[in-house]
Amino acid sequence: MGAWRKTAAFLAVTFVIPYLATGQFWDGSAMAAEIKKLRGSKIVLYGDPKGKKVKTISAKEIALPLAILSDGAVNGRYQVELSGRKFWITKAQVKETDAKNSKITAKCQDIAKAHASSRGLGNCN
């Protein structure tokens, strides 16, 4: 029994925890199957989810919608196939996917009128 526990702990430390820590399991975005709109006239292509850029192409060269090969976004990038080669595109350049993002609801309560200066992320008024 002790050996099983040790083996389980070893496997967890060796594989599961590093996998979770990479964020490849969790990057906070909903699963998307295809890219519907891109941002910018030029699109930067990367070779893997964390590597440097491979090349830049005109957005016109990309036919939309574009199927996403990866399981949603991995490390903030989507894997796609262009002219038979696989690349990764950053979220920065993806304007819209088919993912059903969870709605963030506003309540706009509990707020007293501000009488001194503050700077927020957004506002309710």
Next chain:
Amino acid sequence: MRGTVAELGGRIAMSAVLAAVLTLAPHGPAFAFLDSINPFADTKDEFEGKFIDSIEPGAWVPPLERLAREHQARSGGQSAGAASGRMGEDDDSAAVPAKPPEPAEIKIPDGLAFLRITQNWVADSPVMERYLNGIGARLLATSPVTGAPVRYYVTASEDFGLAEALPDGAVGIPMAILQNVGTEDELAYILAHEAAHVLLEHHDNDWFQKLNQNFVAAAELAVGTAAALAQQFGDNRLAQAALAVSLIGEGLLFVTDKGLFPSFTREQEDEADLLGFDLTVAAGYNSQAAFDAMEKLQSWQESAAVLKAKKADTQKAQIEQEMGSAANRGDFATAFSGMVKRLGFAADEATDEISEGHRDAESRTESLSDYYFREHADDDAAPLMRNVELLRALKSSEVANIVAGYGHARQALALLSDGKLSEAQKAAGQAVSGRMKHDSLARYAFFKTRLTQGKKAKAIANLELALKGPRPAFAIYRQLSNLYWESGRRAESVKVLESAFEEFDKPPPLYPDIIYRAFSLGDTRKANMMSLECGVKHRDMRDLCQKAAQGLAIDTAQQ
């Protein structure tokens, strides 16, 4: 009066000429000024390279202190220059040091106290604060501006978009953000955005706006005084002059409040987006998480816009109904006043777009995307996004206790609105468990439940327990003071109110309450003095203060 109108016309013409000069000037400060107030200008287009590199390195200067130093340099420039040897060694003035700024002139409001007013519920969560401030330290270590006292607090807010940075470096992070971000990288971007406001000293120009408001308030009071003098002495020149100043001031205030300052604020938001992005990348976080945060902000903003539209429709319908019934009963004064209100509403809606302090999230995302493409697309490698520490903090028993407590408190308040008293009592009881024993929101829910049950003594006991907590909310003081007053415990009511007045640094909403109590206790001198101070310092509270000084009770505690 004709002279006054002519003078006003002259000033308008001068303003038009100034505007034309600013418009025609192709470069230089005027151009920069125009960019800063142009709602369509994009800050990222106003500089080359990374935004972080456009910031002059140096020590952080608290708000107002820079202005005080500049003022000191101007007024005492000769002696300061002589002291540094620039004016010649024989100059006697070299021996006279420049006058240091008075502490009162550079007083910064306490940020945590401010959060306890605007958002009321600030959590007591050492675990989450330690975690947030750890991320903050990592971000600030990369900033060219050093020594900024940025520190993060968690508020109970359910609104993703209501993170707030205060002038003294305090930053309120809503619980809704912590519960909705997926990675530490995403959270880091939001923390960096708020820290950027502090680092860039964005709060400085707010004092100019406040001074402008005070100027108009003083001018309006002067009109009243001058009119009284004119009536007494039969000379209306003073009244005319005061009226002219007041009219010009009103015009300026409209321009600054509705146009200039929201534009400055929009530019500041763009700057905070850019510096936040650079700090996030420099601190080793994944830049793409900023786009996750912006996507969520956009979703929240769309929901907030729906709420706002609903609220506006209700208010408009109410005003129109009041106007109709006033006209039907022949009360044309009230009907006219309603018409003015309705027109004011229309004017507010018309200026909404230019008076909005933030560009919409999609437009901000477009800018960030362009900026990423321009400055960061060639970065070496994308760090791996992480969420382990975030989940650890959220799952700690302390934070879990707070989240559950807030959930029960909200549930109790919702059940109360549905008239389900016994269920509300059960939820309120669960809200105050563990470390939430003295929590303001939890106790507030219990207080409301007891009040609805007609158990005033128990309602008071709940507020008293909340006051013993580490960060009692502003609303708690006001409710307790009101309940004491209603229960005939007048001395205690005044004591609670005055302690809040001191602790929260004379917050405007308390003026009417204090004035009313002073009047009711026969201290009319204090009531009048406070009313005058309120009118000058807080123009928007003036009517309420004046009514309170006439003995009219005002329910300003609407929490």
